[in-house]
Amino acid sequence: xxxxxxxxxxxxRQYVWAxxxxxxxxxxxxxxxxxxxxxxAVAFGAxxxxxxxxxxxWNPLQWDTTAMGNVLDRVFGGDLGHVFIRTFSFVGAALxxxxxIGYPVAYYVARKANRWRGLLLGLLVLPxxxxxxxxxxxxxxxxxxxxxxxxxxxxxxxxxxxxxxxDGDWSTVVxxxxxxxxxxxxxxxxxxxxxxxxxxxxxxxxxxANAVHTFLxxxxxxxxxxxxxxSVITILPMFGDYYTNTxxxxxxxxxxxVGNQIEYYLxxxxxxxxxxxxxxxxxAFLFVLMVYYLVTxxxxxxxxxx
Amino acid sequence: MRSxxxxxxxxxxxxxxxxxxxxxxxxxxxxxSASSGGKVTKGIADGLEPESGPLRIxxxxxxxxxxxxxxxxxxxxxxxEISTIDTDTESVTKLASGAIKADVNHSMANTSIGNLINGGxxxxxxxxxxxxxxxxxxxxxxxxxxxxxxxxxxxxYFGTGIGFRADxxxxxxxxxxxxxxxxxxxxFKGQVSVLDDEREAFVMAMLRRGLTDVNTTDPKVxxxxxxxxxxxxxxxxxxxxxxxxxxxxxGNTTIAHTWSADLIAxxxxxxxxxxxxxxxxxxxxxxxxxxxxNDSMGVMADAExxxxxxxxxxxxxxxxVSEKNFSWVGYLPALTKLDADYVIGAGxxxxxxxxxxxxSEEIEKGLYYKPLGTEGDALxxxxxxxxxxxx
Numbered sequence: 001x002x003x004x005x006x007x008x009x010x011x012x013r014q015y016v017w018a019x020x021x022x023x024x025x026x027x028x029x030x031x032x033x034x035x036x037x038x039x040x041a042v043a044f045g046a047x048x049x050x051x052x053x054x055x056x057x058w059n060p061l062q063w064d065t066t067a068m069g070n071v072l073d074r075v076f077g078g079d080l081g082h083v084f085i086r087t088f089s090f091v092g093a094a095l096x097x098x099x100x101i102g103y104p105v106a107y108y109v110a111r112k113a114n115r116w117r118g119l120l121l122g123l124l125v126l127p128x129x130x131x132x133x134x135x136x137x138x139x140x141x142x143x144x145x146x147x148x149x150x151x152x153x154x155x156x157x158x159x160x161x162x163x164x165x166x167d168g169d170w171s172t173v174v175x176x177x178x179x180x181x182x183x184x185x186x187x188x189x190x191x192x193x194x195x196x197x198x199x200x201x202x203x204x205x206x207x208x209a210n211a212v213h214t215f216l217x218x219x220x221x222x223x224x225x226x227x228x229x230x231s232v233i234t235i236l237p238m239f240g241d242y243y244t245n246t247x248x249x250x251x252x253x254x255x256x257x258v259g260n261q262i263e264y265y266l267x268x269x270x271x272x273x274x275x276x277x278x279x280x281x282x283x284a285f286l287f288v289l290m291v292y293y294l295v296t297x298x299x300x301x302x303x304x305x306x
Numbered sequence: 307m308r309s310x311x312x313x314x315x316x317x318x319x320x321x322x323x324x325x326x327x328x329x330x331x332x333x334x335x336x337x338x339s340a341s342s343g344g345k346v347t348k349g350i351a352d353g354l355e356p357e358s359g360p361l362r363i364x365x366x367x368x369x370x371x372x373x374x375x376x377x378x379x380x381x382x383x384x385x386x387e388i389s390t391i392d393t394d395t396e397s398v399t400k401l402a403s404g405a406i407k408a409d410v411n412h413s414m415a416n417t418s419i420g421n422l423i424n425g426g427x428x429x430x431x432x433x434x435x436x437x438x439x440x441x442x443x444x445x446x447x448x449x450x451x452x453x454x455x456x457x458x459x460x461x462x463y464f465g466t467g468i469g470f471r472a473d474x475x476x477x478x479x480x481x482x483x484x485x486x487x488x489x490x491x492x493x494f495k496g497q498v499s500v501l502d503d504e505r506e507a508f509v510m511a512m513l514r515r516g517l518t519d520v521n522t523t524d525p526k527v528x529x530x531x532x533x534x535x536x537x538x539x540x541x542x543x544x545x546x547x548x549x550x551x552x553x554x555x556x557g558n559t560t561i562a563h564t565w566s567a568d569l570i571a572x573x574x575x576x577x578x579x580x581x582x583x584x585x586x587x588x589x590x591x592x593x594x595x596x597x598x599x600n601d602s603m604g605v606m607a608d609a610e611x612x613x614x615x616x617x618x619x620x621x622x623x624x625x626x627v628s629e630k631n632f633s634w635v636g637y638l639p640a641l642t643k644l645d646a647d648y649v650i651g652a653g654x655x656x657x658x659x660x661x662x663x664x665x666s667e668e669i670e671k672g673l674y675y676k677p678l679g680t681e682g683d684a685l686x687x688x689x690x691x692x693x694x695x696x697x
Contacts, residue, residue: 047680048402050421051398051402051421051422051427052395052398052399053398053402053403079695083696145557146557164497166496167495167497167545168496168543249545250545250547250549250558250559251545251546251694252544252546253539253693253695254539254543256694256695260694261691261695264690264694265687265691267395267396268393269683269687270395270680271684271687
């Protein structure tokens, strides 16, 4: 009876919602396409020999692939290869840190916080009130030789001499990335964990599993889509980050990331086409990750619908 | 390509996609014309009344005293609008594409001025409005980048040397080691920095080897300079930045390849409480081996308020106004009156930092960076990319 009533209204409802979504979707697609094409036009374009400004090649028939060829040579087997490896390593380590720190926090807020949930969510969002760059600058003060971090560690006798955290140590960059992007990881994961049907967890316990097994067999698998979404939201901006390492290591060549090279070529050099080519290469790497995410998500969705 | 202390303050801005190119159409304002082998632009006629404004300026962040701007607004009854840029390259790009319209180009790097002239972006100055031009240091009346100072007036000048903590390393030792001090600083691992500028850093390595052709495009010389600078990564765990002005006084950096003005600014505003300026030191090579750089002011060819722009430049060349500006900015104006004795006597610069004020002889015999051309730029940039990538 219900199906018979709902059937004639369904197409109309779909059209209404599609109409609502169309302007926004169109806007996003148009600006994505235009932006990417603009980057391609710069990457395959020329440079004004006098003023060093980019001359985009809007016509693909006029594209010059020299800069892209050089960039690919440098990425695959050249000096930029290890910058990519370093960037992926930093982002991977920071993501692992986000999972280790963020999952328990998201789990507690979603499942155990009860009346404190609102307050804790507010505290998680609180850092966004302060500019990211200001927070990184604050860290540089905290991590200085005579900063509070060293003072506390010495007071607790964890170290005898002050450590120079800002001397180009990769761990400082990873700590900075984790700190900066952790809220982006926790919030999407929280929304997934919060929606898990409590009856499924109770069923797991009723069927004889202890708390650990219930978590491993029920909660964790059900939270995988949330973790995937949180990971994607977290790592995409991390890959383009160039200021966290700049601020936290004062520009040490040991911590240079791809974003720094892009920034240099686009803003500080006479070769913007090289910077735009680097943007496209990085996008290609991220595209592979995005495809993996989408395929996994679709499979998960189909499995849950069965 | 050049960056500086004020770049750091503005570098927090997010990177944008560079789009658009092409030189905007030039507006002729009447008067004399000038040509430098490129596009012909016209200057303004004599005796014109200033426009009602607003005066639009393109400049680095925090590179002019806000009180000086307020004084100018009050005296001429106009509003001043400042568009800020992060690097000289960005400035040229935005002006050439029309993304920023300006009357005054406040702080042009001398390596860009020739291109701006040939690209038709600057108009010749009408000296009848620049009654204070007689105040400037004589060398800048006929600089190499703008013969006859036809298009530009100097704003600030500074030299490149080594800033250091005199309480940690003996100044006499720095003086005897010269540029090698940076390579010998193994006791200060992690507390050594070089300027975030490919020309400056590689030239430092060249000067260390006694090579004074700071505009060379010889790939062998550049490769050797790259190899030398690369050594610093393992030797002293070198940093690449433009933060010597605060890192040296605050104590995070002991030895920094830096600009003379950074020490003046550091002494004035970045010493921790209880620390005196005695802890600061600055060494530079002797005249003839000393790189001296300056920023310059000019009027854009398509300026909507060219008369007002001339009056603004003239205002900045006034001795008293310039002194007030220097007291806030920390970069020396290129005016004869504000020499070492004056700025030290007035208390702006401590006596132990007298070396931060280039002398007339050092300016006259100074080494100057000149444009390298497309291929030359590419060589330096490729080498720089390798160095900053860590090898």
